[in-house]
Structures are given as C-alpha cells and as structure tokens.
Amino acid sequence: xxxxxxxxxxxxxxxxxxxxxxxxxxxxxxxxxxxxxxxxxxxxxxxxxxxxxxxxxxxxxxxxxxxxxxxxxxxxxxxxxxxxxxxxxxxxxxxxxxxxxxxxxxxxxxxxxxxxxxxxxxxxxxxxxxxxxxxxxxxxxxxxxx
Numbered sequence: 001x002x003x004x005x006x007x008x009x010x011x012x013x014x015x016x017x018x019x020x021x022x023x024x025x026x027x028x029x030x031x032x033x034x035x036x037x038x039x040x041x042x043x044x045x046x047x048x049x050x051x052x053x054x055x056x057x058x059x060x061x062x063x064x065x066x067x068x069x070x071x072x073x074x075x076x077x078x079x080x081x082x083x084x085x086x087x088x089x090x091x092x093x094x095x096x097x098x099x100x101x102x103x104x105x106x107x108x109x110x111x112x113x114x115x116x117x118x119x120x121x122x123x124x125x126x127x128x129x130x131x132x133x134x135x136x137x138x139x140x141x142x143x144x145x146x
Contacts (some may be wrong), residue, residue: 018119019108025118029111033104034078038063040070043080043105046097053086059078080104 005035007013010036026037046052054072054079058065072095075081079103086092097105120128 022119025115026112029115029118030108031098033108033111035088035104035108036071039075040108042068042071042075043097043101045079046095047102047105049097051094054083054095057095075101098120 015092023037026040030040038061041063042057043073045057045060049057054068055065057072058068063071072081072083076083078101080098082096082098084096086094097134120131123131
C-alpha cells in the first residue's frame with residue numbers, strides 16, 4: 001500500500017490541470033489582444049450591465065473584490081474601462097466599457113469560441129454536453145452552499 005496520496009485521480013488536481021490548459025489555450029488564441037480570461041469576463045459583464053459597481057462586478061465574474069480593483073485598473077490604463085465615483089456614494093466606483101474596450105472584446109469572440117472547442121476537443125459530442133452540464137452543476141452546487 002502506497003503511503004502517498006494518489007493526487008493524479010483527485011478532482012481538485014484534475015480541475016487545476018484543466019484550468020491550466022484552459023488559461024494556456026486562452027492566452028495562445030488571444031495573444032494579439034493582450035487580455036486575460038478575467039479581463040475578458042469583466043468587459044463582457046460590463047457590456048451586459050453598464051454602470052455596475054466594482055463589488056457587484058467582482059461577484060458577477062466570481063473574482064476576489066480586492067484583486068478586481070487592480071484588474072480594473074489595468075483595463076482602465078488600456079482605455080477599455082471608464083471608472084467614476086457614484087454621485088450618491090463617492091466611495092463606490094461605477095464602471096463602464098469604453099467603445100474601444102467593447103470593440104476589442106467583441107473582436108475576441110471568435111478566438112474565445114475556438115478556445116472552448118480546444119478545451120473540449122478530447123471529448124465526443126455527448127461527453128462535451130455532459131461535462132459542461134456537470135461542471136455547471138458542480139459550480140452552482142458550491143455557490144448555493146453559501
């Protein structure tokens with residue numbers, strides 16, 4: 001009997017490895033845009049809900065609110081996001097995608113769709129549907145525990 005933990009079959013390890021592949025594929029396919037997966041999510045979330053505050057946005061994209069400020073700062077420095085103080089509460093920052101940010105995010109859609117295909121490539125059609133459904137169930141199940 002082995003004394004070590006069989007981490008290669010552990011869900012946590014497999015999810016981490018899948019995430020590594022996902023991010024690597026994203027960065028390869030979208031290299032010309034100089035944007036991370038989180039930045040892409042933030043831009044699209046803001047396109048869907050302009051004027052969202054930073055804390056709400058962080059929750060919407062499932063990202064740490066403290067870290068999201070620096071990500072938003074980088075998007076702002078690139079001219080892709082505009083940040084303003086809420087007139088009702090100056091401590092609260094509201095965000096909008098600039099026209100340049102929206103154009104860049106929309107131009108990336110084809111490359112990001114290709115990433116999704118690459119991620120699921122080893123699976124057949126039925127397995128892809130089942131995998132995505134089960135991942136969604138896993139995430140939702142953990143989100144609903146809070």
